[in-house]
Amino acid sequence: MKKDSVCCPPSLIPSRETSLFYLLGVLIALYMLAGAAVFSSLERPAELQAHQLWENRLRDFSHEHRVSCEDLKHLLSLYEEARTAGIRTKQGRALWDISGAFYFVGTVVSTIGFGMTAPSTLTGKVLLVFYGLLGCSATLLFFNLFLERVIMLLSLQICWCHRGRSRQSDTAEGRASDGNRNEECKPSVYQVTLILFVAVLLVACGAASLYSVMEGWTYFESLYFCFVAFSTVGFGDFVSGQREHHEDTWVYQVANCLLMLLGVCCTYSLFNAISVIIKQGLNWILKTLALMCQGICHFRMQFRPIFKICFSDSEPSKCCCENDNLHRQQVKTVSTSAHSMLWRSCAPSAIGKCLCKVETVCDKNHDRTKKGQDICSYKNNVVYGRPLPTWLN
Structure with missing residues (x-):
């Protein structure tokens, strides 16, 4: 800018x-x-x-x-x-046994934080601070590596498709096509976003089908829970795996943890891809605003000499620019053209008054085309009504 x-x-x-x-x-x-x-x-x-x-x-x-x-x-x-402390009106599963504690630390490191379970002892609260600091950092690194793997697999798939289509044409081009081939194999951010969106949609729909059966929720409530959990918002109004009979269904507990991990990975990667698109949109907005500002300043620079000619006796004020010489040339050109327009529209036909200042001196090589009419090229571009110089009378 x-x-x-x-x-x-x-x-x-x-x-x-x-x-x-x-x-x-x-x-x-x-x-x-x-x-x-x-x-x-x-x-x-x-x-x-x-x-x-x-x-x-x-x-x-x-x-x-x-x-x-x-x-x-x-x-x-x-x-x-x-x-x-885990007391409910309806009897639920134990919160702090091994499986319940594993579910709790899973919500901590994935930054979901349902709020259904929280440490009540002072030692547990202090330990949670350091445990969450290291666990959340490692989990975010895992999410980033997961996104890199997705981009790598998508790049390999695109390269495989391009290689099958252009195998015959590349033999004639030789090494010159290697650079173009590498560029073609790189997936765009829109392709990555579309793949991740489809992945999140499939995981959420599959998980919602499981939760609606195991938790007794409606399918819409299950989809709502999937978005809240996978996006790591975690309101806590719906929490999976908290009923009493879920302690015996260890298969459901394992499936619940795997779905949570996969859903959070895909959703976090989707958020990263969408953020890149948002940044591109913001850059386009900044570029548009810069061009608009440039156009406004250029418009003011073009018409400022005309305004100065019509309303003041001073020379056009110069604007602070990075290239002063170029600006002076533009101001001089615009002033000359403005003077010509004003002279043709305002100059009287009879001699007796002149629109030049007293200090304005005509060029010696002036040309008298008609009697009583003088056409002069003036060195000063400021034009106002003043008497003619004495040598023209």
Whole structure:
């Protein structure tokens, strides 16, 4: 953008990466504001209705069983504390046996964090900080390597297809086609995004079929859980493998862990590919804005001498540019053409007044085409109504 600038000081122009950072931050903020407005309009009435329904149920229960509302709310607050330790109204599977703890650390290192299980001891909380620091870093590295493997397999598939199509033509071209062949074998970001999207869709649909059978959810609820889990959002409203009879179905537990790992890998890779496309779009926006700014500055530079000629006696002010000599030549050319247009449209037919300054001197080699009419080439491009020089009277 520094090279494309015309009238802006170089010190005030941010770099392309800085501009990209600012633009992305502004777009994310606007995206979050739009999402907040939409979800608030959708979910706020349901929240108020749920609060009203809960207050009515508490009041009815208090009157029916002759229990004060304060005592009932105190009991419910104690249950909320017990829920963190794994106490549920319906008996579920053990949370901190070997399989339950393995499920917990899987949600930690994959950054899902359902919130269904959390350490209650101080030692466990401190250990979780260091355990998650190393585990999350290693898992993110695994996800990146998984994306590299996907790109490598896709490149090999594309190379195999190109090699089968152009085997006969490459024999005549020889070594000159090796560089072009390597470029053709590289998959585009759109191809990678499409492959990963199809992979995420297949894994999510297959996992949703399994969860709808094993968890008793609807198929839509299972798809919702798959997106929340695979995208590592992890709200905790739906959690798989927490029922009591799931302790005996070890096959389902293994399948659940494998589906979680595969889904998170594919979804994380898909997010990386989409982020590259978003960055390309932001670069295109920055380039468009730079061209618009350049066009506006160039437009102002072209018409500024005309405005100065019509409204002031001073010479056109020069703009801070990287190439001053080129700018002076452009200003001089535009001023000369502007002077010619104004002279033809404003010059009187009779001699007696001149539009030149007193200091303006005509060229000695002026040509008198008609009597009473002088055509002069002026050295000064500023034209205003002044008397003729004495040697022309």
